Amino acid sequence: MEIKWYIFLSLALFCIGIIGALTRRNSIIVFMCIELMLNSVNLLLVAFSKMHLGEVNAFSYSMATSAQIFVFFIMIVAAAEVSVGLAIIVMLYRNTRSIDINFLNRLKN
Amino acid sequence: MEITQILFWFLSALALFGAIGVVASKNPIYSVLFLIIVFFAISGHYILMNAQFLAIVNIIVYAGAIMVLFLFVIMLMNLNTETEPIKNVYLKLAGVISGLMLMIVLVAALSHSDTRNIIMRRGTSVGLTENLGKALFNKYVVPFEISSVLFLSAMIGAILIGKKDPVKKNKTLDVKA
Numbered sequence: 001m002e003i004k005w006y007i008f009l010s011l012a013l014f015c016i017g018i019i020g021a022l023t024r025r026n027s028i029i030v031f032m033c034i035e036l037m038l039n040s041v042n043l044l045l046v047a048f049s050k051m052h053l054g055e056v057n058a059f060s061y062s063m064a065t066s067a068q069i070f071v072f073f074i075m076i077v078a079a080a081e082v083s084v085g086l087a088i089i090v091m092l093y094r095n096t097r098s099i100d101i102n103f104l105n106r107l108k109n
Numbered sequence: 110m111e112i113t114q115i116l117f118w119f120l121s122a123l124a125l126f127g128a129i130g131v132v133a134s135k136n137p138i139y140s141v142l143f144l145i146i147v148f149f150a151i152s153g154h155y156i157l158m159n160a161q162f163l164a165i166v167n168i169i170v171y172a173g174a175i176m177v178l179f180l181f182v183i184m185l186m187n188l189n190t191e192t193e194p195i196k197n198v199y200l201k202l203a204g205v206i207s208g209l210m211l212m213i214v215l216v217a218a219l220s221h222s223d224t225r226n227i228i229m230r231r232g233t234s235v236g237l238t239e240n241l242g243k244a245l246f247n248k249y250v251v252p253f254e255i256s257s258v259l260f261l262s263a264m265i266g267a268i269l270i271g272k273k274d275p276v277k278k279n280k281t282l283d284v285k286a
Contacts, residue, residue, distance in 0.1 A: 001117055003227045006154075007219055009121050013128050013147075015212035020132035022204030028137050028183060032144050035175070036128055042167075043151055049236070050158050050229045064235040065244045071163055072245070075170050076256045080263035082175050086182050087271040093186050094273075 006047035013040035027089055027101040031082075038078050042071045116157055124150035141179050148172045158229070160236030 013036060020033035049067035052060045089099060096103045127150060130143030148171045155164035234240060245253055 001114060001229055003224065003229055004220065005117070005121075006229075008216060009124065011212055011215050011219075012125055015208050015215075016125070016128040016132055018211065019205050019208035022208060023201045024132065026137060028179065029131070029140050032131055032140055032179065035171075036131060036144065036147065039148065039151055039167075039171070042163075043154060046155055046158055046160050046163060046236070047229065049160070050233065051224075051227050052230055052233070061233075061235065062244075064233070065240060066248075068160060068163055068236055068241055069244055069249050072166065072241070073252060073256065075166060077259070079170055079175060080259050082178060083263050083267045084270065086178055087267040090182060090186065090271050099186075 003047060003051050006044065010040045010044040010047070013037075013043070025101050027092065027099045027104070030101055031085055031089070035078065035082070038074060042074055045071050045074075113157060116153070120150045120153045120157070123147075124154075137183050138180070141176055141183065144179075145172050145176050148176070155236075158236070159233070162236055162238040162241045 017033040017037035017040065020036070021030050024030055024033070045067050049064040052064070092104060092106075093099050096106050124147050127143045127146035131140045131147065134140050134143060148167060152164045152167045152172075155161070155167060
């Protein structure tokens with residue numbers, strides 16, 4: 001399989017995520033669209049880690065391993081981000097009885 | 110057509126279907142279920158690319174932990190009613206058009222690049238758990254330990270934000286005073 005199909009698949013997922021984050025107003029769905037974009041980037045990183053330019057030597061091998069470790073750290077940061085973000089959404093719902101994303105400015109003081 | 114190509118197109122179609130379902134469905138619970146479909150499709154892609162460790166971690170972390178967190182929040186707050194306010198249809202149209210234009214520009218820019226026809230090597234042992242574990246605990250052991258601090262601070266932050274605070278009344282009084 002050529003690398004371009006993975007690039008186009010990741011682009012399509014990323015753009016669907018952007019469209020969702022721009023058009024939806026439910027803050028939980030906006031948050032899920034952000035997760036979708038993170039996952040498309042992860043998919044592209046893994047695809048690039050399997051794309052060796054030229055022959056496989058020790059340097060390209062170590063770079064490919066680093067790409068997959070980087071995906072692992074992206075997943076770690078995403079998990080931490082989700083826990084804090086969902087706490088903020090719960091706080092928003094408790095204060096305004098709604099999860100419309102336009103009411104986020106009411107969390108001031 | 111080989112079996113891996115058939116699997117690639119099937120998983121791609123599944124991922125795109127799920128992603129469109131996340132964006133288009135009114136009910137947040139259906140969105141969560143569609144997103145789980147997307148995550149399983151992406152894990153299938155990882156298995157196709159022989160990145161087994163990331164496939165399992167993707168299923169455990171995303172479909173197992175994060176999506177359960179989303180479902181808990183939606184069900185605890187009783188948000189599964191379709192209460193999205195009527196809004197400006199032009200704004201929606203503008204968002205869709207700008208997203209599609211971004212996709213068209215990126216595809217047009219990347220479809221003529223030099224490296225687009227490189228065949229990927231699936232059989233390499235890069236993504237196996239043994240090699241990734243050796244790299245993680247030799248070269249990347251300091252970021253690995255720092256990420257535990259990140260998790261601790263995220264946990265404390267979530268508890269601090271999420272708890273019902275008795276401080277709030279005092280704070281409003283302070284503001285008035």
